[in-house]
Amino acid sequence: xxxxxxxxxxxxxxxxxxxxxxxxxxxxxxxxxxxxxxxxxxxxxxxxxxxxxxxxxxxxxxxxxxxxxxxxxxxxxxxxxxxxxxxxxxxxxxxxxxxxxxxxxxxxxxxxxxxxxxxxxxxxxxx
Amino acid sequence: xxxxxxxxxxxxxxxxxxxxxxxxxxxxxxxxxxxxxxxxxxxxxxxxxxxxxxxxxxxxxxxxxxxxxxxxxxxxxxxxxxxxxxxxxxxxxxxxxxxxxxxxxxxxxxxxxxxxxxxxxxxxxxx
DNA sequence: ACACATATATGTTAATATCATATACCTAAT
DNA sequence: ATTAGGTATATGATATTAACATATATGTGT
Numbered sequence: 001x002x003x004x005x006x007x008x009x010x011x012x013x014x015x016x017x018x019x020x021x022x023x024x025x026x027x028x029x030x031x032x033x034x035x036x037x038x039x040x041x042x043x044x045x046x047x048x049x050x051x052x053x054x055x056x057x058x059x060x061x062x063x064x065x066x067x068x069x070x071x072x073x074x075x076x077x078x079x080x081x082x083x084x085x086x087x088x089x090x091x092x093x094x095x096x097x098x099x100x101x102x103x104x105x106x107x108x109x110x111x112x113x114x115x116x117x118x119x120x121x122x123x124x125x126x127x
Numbered sequence: 128x129x130x131x132x133x134x135x136x137x138x139x140x141x142x143x144x145x146x147x148x149x150x151x152x153x154x155x156x157x158x159x160x161x162x163x164x165x166x167x168x169x170x171x172x173x174x175x176x177x178x179x180x181x182x183x184x185x186x187x188x189x190x191x192x193x194x195x196x197x198x199x200x201x202x203x204x205x206x207x208x209x210x211x212x213x214x215x216x217x218x219x220x221x222x223x224x225x226x227x228x229x230x231x232x233x234x235x236x237x238x239x240x241x242x243x244x245x246x247x248x249x250x251x252x253x254x
Numbered sequence: 255a256c257a258c259a260t261a262t263a264t265g266t267t268a269a270t271a272t273c274a275t276a277t278a279c280c281t282a283a284t
Numbered sequence: 285a286t287t288a289g290g291t292a293t294a295t296g297a298t299a300t301t302a303a304c305a306t307a308t309a310t311g312t313g314t
């Protein structure tokens with residue numbers, strides 16, 4: 001049973017935007033200047049409406065650092081475990097722009113579908 | 128190098144809506160009553176703006192038939208190879224409605240991001 | 255001593271998208 | 285004749301991702 005929409009598919013996913021969390025992270029880092037992973041977790045849910053798997057988040061952050069969209073450094077934390085603090089890089093900012101363009105296109109596709117769907121329903125009602 | 132946006136990621140994908148082709152197929156079948164796979168290929172590109180991999184399309188159609196969102200029958204074709212003609216089922220129509228709701232939500236997420244992105248650029252300009 | 259929130263990270267697995275390839279029919283040109 | 289090209293359906297291989305589980309460790313409150 002599909003988790004996203006409750007449909008009869010045995011899939012776990014439907015309608016997710018692939019790797020959407022990456023531009024969301026970059027946008028948050030652009031606004032907040034620097035954040036640690038656990039803080040991003042909450043920020044993403046509040047600010048971006050993204051529910052994020054914690055394991056997925058940390059792995060994504062390591063991946064993003066590997067390709068130099070973000071950089072990180074360890075900071076001591078008296079109130080708990082030490083934190084790795086992330087900052088966006090120039091490459092990250094460039095990618096954010098590209099991603100925003102790409103997602104604008106995704107948005108157009110979505111609207112084409114949703115308009116088509118509403119249009120169909122409208123026609124059915126007038127029959 | 129990412130095909131979708133040209134970014135430095137080694138990924139093949141970014142910004143794709145997962146299994147978006149399924150509701151698109153169902154919408155087309157709702158409007159056209161019945162179509163064969165090869166016809167859907169062209170219809171999806173024109174009507175839905177979806178570029179579809181042909182292998183992916185046929186595999187998706189078989190999957191959708193297995194879970195009974197569509198049904199098919201073979202039709203003879205004098206002008207070429209025989210065709211499997213697909214029709215949407217009641218379950219398929221129900222799923223289309225659910226998918227449309229789910230995608231409306233996806234759309235909201237996207238807008239939240241895009242608004243946030245534009246907002247950030249606006250603030251940067253006024254600095 | 256124990257539970258709990260904070261904080262980071264890895265192992266495993268199923269599903270998906272992409273690319274390549276295979277098969278077969280019909281028409282038109284060489 | 286046979287080759288090329290459009291139509292039509294389908295499968296094999298592979299990389300990537302998302303989801304879920306689990307591990308580790310620190311500080312606070314009971």
